[in-house]
Amino acid sequence: MKEIDFLPEWYKNGKRRDASYRTMYVVLGGIFAIMMVWNFFASSSVSRAEAELTRIAGGNAEAQAAARDFSQIKNLLAELQKQTETIQAIDSRINVAGVLAELSFVVDGPIVLRKVQITAEKFADTAAQASSNRPGSLVRAARVKKAGDQKLPIGDVRFKIEIGGVAAKAGDVAALICKLEDSPYFFQVVLLFSRNIHIKSETEMTRRTENSRDERNAPAVNVKASEFEIRCYLANYRQQ
Numbered sequence: 643m644k645e646i647d648f649l650p651e652w653y654k655n656g657k658r659r660d661a662s663y664r665t666m667y668v669v670l671g672g673i674f675a676i677m678m679v680w681n682f683f684a685s686s687s688v689s690r691a692e693a694e695l696t697r698i699a700g701g702n703a704e705a706q707a708a709a710r711d712f713s714q715i716k717n718l719l720a721e722l723q724k725q726t727e728t729i730q731a732i733d734s735r736i737n738v739a740g741v742l743a744e745l746s747f748v749v750d751g752p753i754v755l756r757k758v759q760i761t762a763e764k765f766a767d768t769a770a771q772a773s774s775n776r777p778g779s780l781v782r783a784a785r786v787k788k789a790g791d792q793k794l795p796i797g798d799v800r801f802k803i804e805i806g807g808v809a810a811k812a813g814d815v816a817a818l819i820c821k822l823e824d825s826p827y828f829f830q831v832v833l834l835f836s837r838n839i840h841i842k843s844e845t846e847m848t849r850r851t852e853n854s855r856d857e858r859n860a861p862a863v864n865v866k867a868s869e870f871e872i873r874c875y876l877a878n879y880r881q882q
Contacts, residue, residue: 736801736876741827745805748821752810757871759804801876803828808867812836815870822874831874840864 741760749755809815815836822831842864 741803741876744825744827748825749805749807749818751814751817753807753814753818754809755805755807757804757806760876761802761804762799763802764799802873803876804834804871804873806869806871808839808841808869810867812838812868815868815872818870819872822872827877828874829877831872834871834873836868836870839867839869841867 738760745758809818815833819831819833822828
């Protein structure tokens with residue numbers, strides 16, 4: 643049996659238009675919601691990216707400052723290394739205070755020193771040492787006259803010590819030589835000379851001065867002594 647549709651065509655068309663409008667509205671609302679959600683996440687991503695860029699820029703500035711500091715420290719270290727090399731090149735590794743203290747400990751008894759000379763010598767071969775007897779420059783000399791192209795002895799040098807004075811007797815000189823040989827500071831101790839001399843007694847001279855009226859009649863009193871000179875080397879190096 644065939645159904646008869648009593649609805650007019652214009653009513654049907656209106657219903658179809660309303661359905662299409664509702665569908666369009668739903669689709670547009672979904673698109674709008676999607677766009678809002680995407681905008682939210684995009685804004686969050688942009689904020690995070692800006693924060694990361696700010697952090698990277700700050701880290702870059704800190705890295706540049708650290709690089710400048712490192713460059714300055716590197717230059718300072720290079721300068722200090724040059725100074726250290728210079729100091730090591732001229733350092734003779736001798737403790738003058740310790741040497742003088744050892745001398746004051748060794749030289750005791752009735753001995754009066756008149757000369758203590760410390761001379762620096764460059765290491766040379768045996769032939770050069772045998773052909774030349776000239777001493778090197780004094781350690782404390784500011785300027786030393788040198789012949790030719792001879793250089794100031796600094797750095798790896800050995801030190802020669804010459805001690806001169808007067809002892810009460812020759813046995814005191816021998817005892818001093820033994821003490822120098824036993825000391826770890828000195829070696830190659832050599833007696834250059836030792837001779838007997840006569841020294842006027844200071845007590846007798848004082849008495850004669852006080853009693854000037856008896857000066858002509860007072861006999862002169864001489865005291866026997868032993869004049870000496872010793873040469874040795876400081877044990878601050880090892881000869882290969």
